[in-house]
Amino acid sequence: xxxxxxxxxxxxxxxxxxxxxxxxxxxxxxxxxxxxxxxxxxxxxxxxxxxxxxxxxxxxxxxxxxxxxxxxxxxxxxxxxxxxxxxxxxxxxxxxxxxxxxxxxxxxxxxxxxxxxxxxxxxxxxxxxxxxxxxxxxxxxxxxxxxxxxxxxxxxx
Numbered sequence: 001x002x003x004x005x006x007x008x009x010x011x012x013x014x015x016x017x018x019x020x021x022x023x024x025x026x027x028x029x030x031x032x033x034x035x036x037x038x039x040x041x042x043x044x045x046x047x048x049x050x051x052x053x054x055x056x057x058x059x060x061x062x063x064x065x066x067x068x069x070x071x072x073x074x075x076x077x078x079x080x081x082x083x084x085x086x087x088x089x090x091x092x093x094x095x096x097x098x099x100x101x102x103x104x105x106x107x108x109x110x111x112x113x114x115x116x117x118x119x120x121x122x123x124x125x126x127x128x129x130x131x132x133x134x135x136x137x138x139x140x141x142x143x144x145x146x147x148x149x150x151x152x153x154x155x156x157x
Contacts, residue, residue, distance in 0.1 A: 003027040007040035008047050012058070020055020022048075069138035072112055076135065076143045081105045084152040087128050096124035097149055102133060106145070125149060 005027040009017050013034070017023040022043045025034065034040035041047045083101065086094040099119045106114050120134040131147040 005030040008043040073143040080146040091128040
């Protein structure tokens with residue numbers, strides 16, 4: 001039989017909850033993991049009042065992140081990223097367009113850094129022409145970015 005304990009989280013714990021939340025966890029998890037690491041305390045009146053401000057600040061930060069992601073989604077929806085690469089006769093590229101190239105181009109185009117892990121690219125782009133890449137900006141906010149790969153102009157010697 002598992003004994004359940006109520007714990008007030010003092011920090012956000014992945015897959016458990018956010019700072020200031022009272023959660024139900026296994027008693028052993030609370031005693032052996034959360035309490036010794038300072039991630040949780042008993043949900044007394046004093047502790048609830050103490051962490052109410054931190055919870056409000058955390059919620060405000062989450063709302064700000066979500067709003068920032070929505071603004072970035074709206075900006076990226078109208079952007080087409082253009083890349084120039086050398087190509088074979090059958091439109092295959094000598095060098096591919098990778099996630100790092102896409103994130104660098106987004107940063108240059110809109111001035112916002114996107115983590116590479118947020119770009120959903122199954123494999124590098126290896127052909128000329130239009131492509132589409134999904135970028136997960138925040139939780140359920142994502143955008144499809146248009147990418148165009150053109151052939152690099154050959155320099156005449």
